[in-house]
Amino acid sequence: MKAEEFQERRIELAGWPVNVSSYRMGTVWHAKADNVSPGAGLARASGETREAAESSVTKRAEELLGRTRRRPV
Amino acid sequence: MSEYAHPEALVSTDWVATHATDPNVRVVEVDVDTKAYDESHVPGAIAWAWNTQLCDTVRRDILSKEQFEQLMSASGVTPATTLVIYGDNNNWFAAWALWQAKIYGHADVRLMNGGRKKWLSEGRDAATDKPEVKATQYQAKDPDFSLRAYLPQVTEACARRSSHMVDVRSPQEYSGEILAPPGLPETCQRGGHIPGARSIPWGKACNDDGTFKSADELRGLYGGEGIDDAKPVIAYCRIGERSSHTWFVLKYLLGLRDVTNYDGSWTEWGNLVGAPVEKGAVSAAGR
Numbered sequence: 259m260k261a262e263e264f265q266e267r268r269i270e271l272a273g274w275p276v277n278v279s280s281y282r283m284g285t286v287w288h289a290k291a292d293n294v295s296p297g298a299g300l301a302r303a304s305g306e307t308r309e310a311a312e313s314s315v316t317k318r319a320e321e322l323l324g325r326t327r328r329r330p331v
Numbered sequence: 332m333s334e335y336a337h338p339e340a341l342v343s344t345d346w347v348a349t350h351a352t353d354p355n356v357r358v359v360e361v362d363v364d365t366k367a368y369d370e371s372h373v374p375g376a377i378a379w380a381w382n383t384q385l386c387d388t389v390r391r392d393i394l395s396k397e398q399f400e401q402l403m404s405a406s407g408v409t410p411a412t413t414l415v416i417y418g419d420n421n422n423w424f425a426a427w428a429l430w431q432a433k434i435y436g437h438a439d440v441r442l443m444n445g446g447r448k449k450w451l452s453e454g455r456d457a458a459t460d461k462p463e464v465k466a467t468q469y470q471a472k473d474p475d476f477s478l479r480a481y482l483p484q485v486t487e488a489c490a491r492r493s494s495h496m497v498d499v500r501s502p503q504e505y506s507g508e509i510l511a512p513p514g515l516p517e518t519c520q521r522g523g524h525i526p527g528a529r530s531i532p533w534g535k536a537c538n539d540d541g542t543f544k545s546a547d548e549l550r551g552l553y554g555g556e557g558i559d560d561a562k563p564v565i566a567y568c569r570i571g572e573r574s575s576h577t578w579f580v581l582k583y584l585l586g587l588r589d590v591t592n593y594d595g596s597w598t599e600w601g602n603l604v605g606a607p608v609e610k611g612a613v614s615a616a617g618r
Contacts, residue, residue, distance in 0.1 A: 259459070261371055264452040274513045281451050283459070288370050290419075295501040296573060297420050297534055298512040299364045322514035329522060331507045331610050 259284055265308075268294065271316060272323035276300070278316060280308050287311040291319035333546045336586025340579070341444045341543070342415055344453055351375040351415075357408050360447065361385070361418040361428045363572075371457035373417070373443075373450060377406055377464060381424040381572070385431060393479075393594065396471050399435045403469035410438060410469065417443035417450070421534070421541040426575035430592055434479065436472025442579065445541040452540065478578075480565045480591035482599060489525055489607065494563040496528035497553075499577045500597065504569070505530040507610040510601070511569065518569065519601030523610040525567070529556045530612075533573045536580045549585055563589040567596040 264281040277297075280289035289311035290302045300322050303314035335341070342350075351358045351373055358376040360368045368378035379385055384402055386393060394402065408414060414437060418425035422442050432440040443450070451457070480488075488494035503509045507522030524530070535552055536544055543549070558564060564581055566574040571594025578592040600606055 259371075259457055260454055261451040261457040262454055264454065266448075266452070279448070283371050283457060290364070290367075292420070293513045295503070295532065295534065296512045296568075297423075298515055299419065300514045302364055302366060302370075304370070319514065326509060326513045327517070328503075328508050329510075331522075331612075 263308075269316070271320040272326070274323045274326070276316070276319055276323070278312055280312050282308070289315045291315040293319075293323070333550075335543075335546050335584040337583040340441050340583040342441050343444055344450050344455065347373060347415060347417075347443050347450075348455060350413075353413075355411060356413045356415060357406060358415045358417070358443075359406065359425075359428065361416055361424040362447065363418070363420050363424055367419050367447065369459070371451070371459060372447075374456050374458040375462050376417075376458075377462060379406070379428060381427060385424070385428055393431050393434070396435060396474060399431065400469050400471050403437075403471070404467050405464070407464040407467055408437075408469055409467050412439070414440040415443055416440065417446045419447045421448065421537050421576070422446040423533075423572045423576055426579045427572040430478065430575040430578060434474050434476065436475060444543060448541040477589075478591060480567075480593035480595075482595055482603075484591075485525070485565060485567075485593050485595070485600070486606075488563070488565060489527060492527055494565045495558045496525055497556075497558060497564060497566045497574075497577060497581075498524045498528040498530050499533040499566055499568045499573050500524075500530075501532055502530055502612065504597070506612045507608075518598050521601045521608050523601070523608040524597075525600055526607050526609040528567075528609075529558065531556055531558070531577070533568070533576045536577065543580065543584060546584060549580060553581065553585065558587075560587050560589075563591065565591050565593050567593040567600070569597045570594070571596045
């Protein structure tokens with residue numbers, strides 16, 4: 259089997275830049291969301307379509323990012 | 332264009348595609364997200380979990396010599412094996428694993444340039460099954476802790492400004508605006524950075540496809556911040572994996588002589604009672 263149709267794009271969630279990547283293994287789509295800086299993984303999900311997999315990870319990533327507290331410096 | 336100081340410390344995805352199942356080669360995936368391997372991996376690769384197999388799970392520490400030997404033995408590795416490590420997040424924890432393998436003297440350990448992302452983006456063969464491994468009786472060398480910085484060393488270096496300190500976290504973590512990467516749990520009591528540290532986020536060493544930037548670009552990046560062989564270099568982040576990545580860059584791609592990874596990092600320093608902390612975007616005393 260091959261990893262196919264890999265795509266990566268940058269979006270903003272809860273005020274933070276996020277990389278969303280996805281690819282297909284056979285009939286299953288896999289997606290993940292990372293915060294851009296530093297690049298840590300936030301969510302991973304699989305689905306029957308790219309949209310379904312990406313929707314799951316962006317929803318979860320937005321929840322997590324929304325909890326991030328900014329402090330005055 | 333100049334070469335990396337130790338080009339043998341890297342292999343390309345093409346090289347792995349050709350050699351992954353060679354009998355003297357063991358390919359290992361080490362991810363931040365330990366579920367990624369089950370989703371897909373380089374055919375023939377095994378996986379190590381950073382949070383259970385690459386650390387002491389009782390006290391906070393890297394593997395002991397005995398634990399490292401057990402891991403290598405169970406992985407079918409001998410001292411003559413070419414270990415090729417790769418992973419997600421442009422090889423964060425792959426670099427952490429390589430750092431430990433170097434501490435225990437494994438002779439031939441390399442990173443797959445570009446990591447998991449590059450492999451997937453190239454549409455290469457990917458597996459979901461786990462290879463069978465024939466166990467060995469691995470004997471490690473005594474640890475070389477000259478590759479590791481401990482708290483007393485960092486405290487002294489901070490007080491005397493006797494080392495280049497490189498903070499590889501995000502600019503917001505460095506300034507103290509956030510206490511952990513966005514979306515992740517806060518794991519320290521105070522935000523900011525070690526006084527005198529330069530902010531050079533780890534990702535600046537990478538191209539968009541996850542590969543390392545050229546030697547000239549890396550030299551410009553770190554040299555531009557005053558990081559050179561005039562003083563020892565200590566890299567740190569939050570828990571030591573991002574700084575392993577920068578440690579690898581400085582030691583093996585640029586060839587700096589004295590580079591250590593402070594794996595205690597900000598989860599140690601930012602929780603210490605009485606430790607000096609600097610806040611804000613730019614270190615005034617860093618040079």
